[in-house]
Amino acid sequence: xxxxxxxxxSTRGDAGRLMRLASYAAVSVAVILVAVKSxxxxxxxxxAVLSSLIDSxxxxxxxxxxxxxxxHALQPADREHRFGHGKAExxxxxxxxxxxxxxxxxxxxxxxxxxAAPQPVQEGAMGIAVMVFSIVLTLALVLFQRSxxxxxxSLAVSADSLHYQGDVLVNLAVIAAIILAQFAxxxxxxxxxxxxxxxxxLWSAWQILRGSYDTLMDRELPDAQRRRIxxxxxxxxxxxxxxxxxxxxxxxxxxxxxxxxxxxxxSLHDAHxxxxxxELDLRAAFPEAEVLIHQDPEGVPETRQTFG
Numbered sequence: 001x002x003x004x005x006x007x008x009x010s011t012r013g014d015a016g017r018l019m020r021l022a023s024y025a026a027v028s029v030a031v032i033l034v035a036v037k038s039x040x041x042x043x044x045x046x047x048a049v050l051s052s053l054i055d056s057x058x059x060x061x062x063x064x065x066x067x068x069x070x071x072h073a074l075q076p077a078d079r080e081h082r083f084g085h086g087k088a089e090x091x092x093x094x095x096x097x098x099x100x101x102x103x104x105x106x107x108x109x110x111x112x113x114x115x116a117a118p119q120p121v122q123e124g125a126m127g128i129a130v131m132v133f134s135i136v137l138t139l140a141l142v143l144f145q146r147s148x149x150x151x152x153x154s155l156a157v158s159a160d161s162l163h164y165q166g167d168v169l170v171n172l173a174v175i176a177a178i179i180l181a182q183f184a185x186x187x188x189x190x191x192x193x194x195x196x197x198x199x200x201x202l203w204s205a206w207q208i209l210r211g212s213y214d215t216l217m218d219r220e221l222p223d224a225q226r227r228r229i230x231x232x233x234x235x236x237x238x239x240x241x242x243x244x245x246x247x248x249x250x251x252x253x254x255x256x257x258x259x260x261x262x263x264x265x266x267s268l269h270d271a272h273x274x275x276x277x278x279e280l281d282l283r284a285a286f287p288e289a290e291v292l293i294h295q296d297p298e299g300v301p302e303t304r305q306t307f308g
Contacts, residue, residue: 015152015288022148022157023067026164029141030060033134033167040130048177049127051107051194052134052170055201058103059164062096066160087250093212096160101205104198111194127178131171138167153249153288158211166204170197218248225286229256232281238262238274240298254289256282264297271295 037053069092145161148154173193180189220226226245233242241261248255260278262271275293282291 015154018148019070019152019154019157020067022145022154022160023063023070025141025144026063026160027060027067029137029164030056030063032137034060036130036133040127044127044178046127046174046178046181046190047111048174048181048190048194048197049131051111051197052131052167052174054103054107055167055170055197056134058099059167062099063160065092065095065099066157068092070154070157087216090212090215090250093208093215097205097209097212100201100208104201104205107194107198107201111191111198115188115191115195128175131175131178135168135171138164138171142168162204162207166200169200173197215249221247221249221254228285229258229282232285233258233260233278235281236274236278238266238270239278244294254286255292256286256289257292257294259294259296261296261298264299 033056034053037049037056041049041053142161142164145157145164149158149161173196177190177193180186180193226247229245229247230242233239239260239262242258243261244257244259246255246257260275262274266274272295275295279291279293283289
């Protein structure tokens, strides 16, 4: 189970505040890195440094899109959007995947000519210093983002964090490229490692795309969480069985719908009380969930197809 799949434990207000802070921090870090890496590329003329600069530039754009999407996703449900605006995060994730994938293809375009005609790297020490600074700053951001993801379950912050984690590896690869190209006199290492970085960036784009697609297509919660829901429901002594469990996530919210079978001779009032008790238990285990329970009398067959 990934961090994205875990159920958020913070309150809605706390989660929203943390998500906003994470988006502001990501944009700030990306802008700083674009500035210092631009200077490093000007001094070194390294295509590996250029790859890191392009990555940070697109990080800035993607993080800005994230900031806008998070502000929209955190708006409460309204008359036209009764289930809230959580899927705005997934739409931002699709945009991020496009940005990240595009940066990888541009990097391939820049690196391939250098394979045929490798060029020396200049001012390697300065380039390495900039990359070390970038690694330290990015690691600080990633640690903060991980804390926010644990407490909010945000898809947008998770997608943002994924490519910032990739940036750490990218920056390490750039350092290796500079060392090999300038100090070990292997200039071909510069474009080769740039292509390796491009492949990793494409993989990151796929991870972001997959998570966004799952949310937009209302993928079920993980099996472990569905089993936990069933355990909570069946623990109530009046419940004879349950079926037609449907779950999904949208932003920080989870949605749980299910049918319970109750003794056929109990009153409507008692059925209501039992359903309320089960709902409270489910919301205790899944604090950000919207729960909808339908009561069926025991022994009456369903007339439509069910899925568990």
